[in-house]
Amino acid sequence: MERFKTILLVGNPNVGKSVIFNKLTGKDVTVSNYPGTTVDISSGIGSFEKEKYRVLDSPGMNSLISYSEDEEITKNLLKERPDLVIQIGDAKNLRRALHLFFELTEIEMPMILCLNMSDEAKERGIRTDAGILEELLGIPVVATVAITGEGINNLKLRIKDARIPKKIVTKKDGALAFDIYEKEIDGIVSRVQKRVGEIKPFLADRLGNWAMKPFPGYVILIAVLCLMYIFLGKFAARICVGFLEELFEKYINPFLYQSITSIIPAPFIVDALSGEYGVFTMAIRYSFAIIFPIVFCFFVFFGILEDSGYLPRLCILLDKAFRLIGLNGKAVLPMVLGLGCGAMAVISTRILSTKKERLIAVLLLSLAIPCSAQLGIIFGILSGISFRALLIWLFVVIFLLILVGHFSEKVLSGAKTPFLLEVPPIRIPSVENILMKTRMRLVWYLREVIPFFVLATFILFLINRFNILSLIEWIFSPIVVNWLCLPARLAEVFIVGFLRRDYGAAGLYVLAKDGLLTPSQIVVSLVVLTLFVPCFAQFLVLNREVGIKKAFFIFFFTLSCSFFFGGILNFFLKIIRIV
Amino acid sequence: MQEKTREQEEALGIIWHFRERKIKDFDRIIGKLKEISPGICDCLVEKGFIEIKDKTIELTPSGEKIAYNITRRHRLAERLLHDVLEINKEEIDQSACEFEHILSDEVTDSICTLLGHPKFCPHNSPIPAGECCTKAKEELESIVVSLDKLKSGDTARIAYISILEHQRLHKLLSLGIIPGKILHLHQTEPAFVIKVDETQIALDKDFAKNIYLRRST
Numbered sequence: 001m002e003r004f005k006t007i008l009l010v011g012n013p014n015v016g017k018s019v020i021f022n023k024l025t026g027k028d029v030t031v032s033n034y035p036g037t038t039v040d041i042s043s044g045i046g047s048f049e050k051e052k053y054r055v056l057d058s059p060g061m062n063s064l065i066s067y068s069e070d071e072e073i074t075k076n077l078l079k080e081r082p083d084l085v086i087q088i089g090d091a092k093n094l095r096r097a098l099h100l101f102f103e104l105t106e107i108e109m110p111m112i113l114c115l116n117m118s119d120e121a122k123e124r125g126i127r128t129d130a131g132i133l134e135e136l137l138g139i140p141v142v143a144t145v146a147i148t149g150e151g152i153n154n155l156k157l158r159i160k161d162a163r164i165p166k167k168i169v170t171k172k173d174g175a176l177a178f179d180i181y182e183k184e185i186d187g188i189v190s191r192v193q194k195r196v197g198e199i200k201p202f203l204a205d206r207l208g209n210w211a212m213k214p215f216p217g218y219v220i221l222i223a224v225l226c227l228m229y230i231f232l233g234k235f236a237a238r239i240c241v242g243f244l245e246e247l248f249e250k251y252i253n254p255f256l257y258q259s260i261t262s263i264i265p266a267p268f269i270v271d272a273l274s275g276e277y278g279v280f281t282m283a284i285r286y287s288f289a290i291i292f293p294i295v296f297c298f299f300v301f302f303g304i305l306e307d308s309g310y311l312p313r314l315c316i317l318l319d320k321a322f323r324l325i326g327l328n329g330k331a332v333l334p335m336v337l338g339l340g341c342g343a344m345a346v347i348s349t350r351i352l353s354t355k356k357e358r359l360i361a362v363l364l365l366s367l368a369i370p371c372s373a374q375l376g377i378i379f380g381i382l383s384g385i386s387f388r389a390l391l392i393w394l395f396v397v398i399f400l401l402i403l404v405g406h407f408s409e410k411v412l413s414g415a416k417t418p419f420l421l422e423v424p425p426i427r428i429p430s431v432e433n434i435l436m437k438t439r440m441r442l443v444w445y446l447r448e449v450i451p452f453f454v455l456a457t458f459i460l461f462l463i464n465r466f467n468i469l470s471l472i473e474w475i476f477s478p479i480v481v482n483w484l485c486l487p488a489r490l491a492e493v494f495i496v497g498f499l500r501r502d503y504g505a506a507g508l509y510v511l512a513k514d515g516l517l518t519p520s521q522i523v524v525s526l527v528v529l530t531l532f533v534p535c536f537a538q539f540l541v542l543n544r545e546v547g548i549k550k551a552f553f554i555f556f557f558t559l560s561c562s563f564f565f566g567g568i569l570n571f572f573l574k575i576i577r578i579v
Numbered sequence: 580m581q582e583k584t585r586e587q588e589e590a591l592g593i594i595w596h597f598r599e600r601k602i603k604d605f606d607r608i609i610g611k612l613k614e615i616s617p618g619i620c621d622c623l624v625e626k627g628f629i630e631i632k633d634k635t636i637e638l639t640p641s642g643e644k645i646a647y648n649i650t651r652r653h654r655l656a657e658r659l660l661h662d663v664l665e666i667n668k669e670e671i672d673q674s675a676c677e678f679e680h681i682l683s684d685e686v687t688d689s690i691c692t693l694l695g696h697p698k699f700c701p702h703n704s705p706i707p708a709g710e711c712c713t714k715a716k717e718e719l720e721s722i723v724v725s726l727d728k729l730k731s732g733d734t735a736r737i738a739y740i741s742i743l744e745h746q747r748l749h750k751l752l753s754l755g756i757i758p759g760k761i762l763h764l765h766q767t768e769p770a771f772v773i774k775v776d777e778t779q780i781a782l783d784k785d786f787a788k789n790i791y792l793r794r795s796t
Contacts, residue, residue, distance in 0.1 A: 062753035093777040096755050124777070182757060212781070213766055316781045319770045328783070329770060418747070418785035419770060422754060422778065 011088035013060030092121035138166035208426035237380025240293035294376030307429035325405025356414030373502035531562035595646035654700035735792035
């Protein structure tokens with residue numbers, strides 16, 4: 001591989017580092033784990049002034065004195081001595097950028113300081129004189145608005161001017177450094193920054209403030225949930241999936257069946273590829289007609305929530321509620337991510353500080369948090385029945401979430417951890433950035449999904465072919481038919497559910513669409529499938545994160561919970577007949 | 580209240596000082612008392628300021644009060660002489676003995692306030708607290724309050740942060756929550772949200788209790 005000079009991007013969290021990264025590198029980006037960890041490091045190639053550079057994006061950090069894995073990694077990336085460091089700071093929060101800058105000067109590397117989001121600073125009446133700052137720090141200072149691309153060309157031009165910064169403060173260790181830094185920063189800020197005019201709150205600021213107050217915060221939360229329901233359940237799972245399903249059923253599948261029959265004369269292989277349980281007719285169709293549109297829409301939605309700065313406000317709103325289940329507001333982040341993909345979310349529980357919190361979080365993620373594809377399908381199926389059915393499903397799942405969470409909180413020992421979270425301002429997300437993120441997540445997801453789908457389909461095909469399916473249905477029938485009062489065929493949904501819950505849900509979608517289930521049977525089977533065992537990918541991640549023993553415990557716990565509470569729900573629905 | 584003489588006050592002060600050193604022994608104290616006047620002990624018993632049981636001297640409530648006040652006046656006088664008039668430690672005792680009998684309660688409290696409600700005399704004996712000290716403490720406490728005592732919309736300057744765990748303290752400092760900074764409290768429910776410079780931070784009561792602020796007056 002060709003050797004390029006490397007540029008490392010560093011900065012505080014929420015300063016728009018990844019947007020700058022995207023602007024510098026363009027399309028050619030790879031995301032890989034930092035060795036030995038699960039923290040993603042994006043790396044890409046950019047060429048400035050006819051010279052090519054490898055650009056690395058590092059996790060956000062506030063200080064080089066590291067306590068979290070993220071900060072540790074950034075420190076290690078710095079130790080690998082990149083050719084130059086671009087520090088990205090928030091133009092309206094120069095003080096914090098300077099704190100980090102003083103720590104970075106200790107490393108003595110060529111640097112550039114990029115003050116991003118200078119439009120937000122301007123709106124708030126903060127004017128920064130980059131020229132004087134450049135003189136004081138001894139390195140190029142560039143103001144940018146990464147989202148619109150303003151200043152990016154200037155940044156690219158100045159890369160060749162990178163210098164080792166002046167040493168303004170000599171090293172003192174520990175908390176004492178803060179005082180010395182503070183004094184220097186006071187001096188610098190008063191020379192380069194001016195505040196002009198009154199700072200009036202903007203609509204976005206006001207919206208951000210509303211979103212974290214109990215009122216109207218909870219109203220906004222309900223509105224966001226409704227929006228998600230409409231977007232995922234109605235638009236993605238019904239309109240998009242309906243259209244794509246028709247496309248597959250009417251045109252693609254018959255065409256595939258015809259062409260495969262004419263090419264390969266062996267009926268066994270034809271069936272395996274395009275029969276009832278064919279790799280193309282089932283696995284590929286499920287992946288692209290059902291899973292793809294839903295997951296795509298979810299990641300767009302999630303990306304908007306993420307980039308707008310809404311998620312930290314959600315953490316604030318739900319902090320107290322999460323105390324009930326032994327977690328604090330910070331755990332909202334992995335839980336919401338769990339609505340996207342359970343395996344991703346289990347990894348992200350690393351942001352929680354104690355073992356107890358992590359264990360509760362991964363248990364609840366495995367038990368009661370449906371992933372995006374599953375959620376979309378559930379919304380899609382339920383919106384076809386009644387709103388009441390949706391409420392019953394929601395009630396049972398949330399009830400169990402609280403019950404199990406509260407119980408684990410009582411059983412597991414460990415102190416509660418206090419809640420501390422930075423809240424970025426509300427911003428209007430950039431379409432380009434969201435599409436970029438969605439594309440990356442979607443590629444990751446489909447790569448994860450399709451092999452499992454193909455494998456699961458092939459297993460189904462084999463057991464069907466050799467008449468084992470009816471045997472399994474017979475074995476499962478005491479649970480499925482007698483206890484849950486569902487058709488014996490549902491056993492196949494649960495079998496594929498072992499491999500992937502969303503695949504099981506997709507199977508359920510088809511069964512429900514074909515009219516094989518009554519509304520109350522649908523609600524029961526959806527509850528069972530929601531509470532069902534973690535999918536295979538999530539199980540592997542669990543094994544890695546909490547160990548094989550706990551992973552197996554979670555597996556059997558969720559399995560028994562799902563059947564047990566499914567049966568009880570069935571019993572209730574029979575008595576009160578509200579669906 | 581019963582009449583008291585200068586000598587009686589002085590004697591009660593001596594008994595108080597012995598008691599501070601956990602000495603109530605009649606035989607050990609009587610020598611010092613006799614230096615003031617030979618019959619003082621009987622006089623104190625007669626007036627109901629002290630009781631003598633099993634060879635130990637106990638102050639009665641009325642005697643206790645006089646002894647408390649005289650000690651307070653004496654030691655505050657010592658502080659005044661030492662801190663303000665810069666008189667030698669060796670010489671101040673004599674003058675303080677004069678002062679302690681002529682100071683009224685109001686003047687004593689004024690001196691106490693002037694000296695900043697000191698807790699110890701120059702010889703490191705504790706100065707009994709007066710009303711003015713308790714009042715001042717309350718006032719001081721209401722000027723420096725913890726974050727969880729503030730109301731939404733309040734603005735105050737961070738006085739100090741009392742978090743012992745280094746990791747948590749560092750986290751706050753690196754987010755810019757530094758003593759001396761102006762802090763704006765945005766909301767208190769469901770979690771505290773504060774703004775320091777341009778950084779907004781959400782935290783719970785556990786953190787809020789340990790961040791102390793000086794209200795602007």
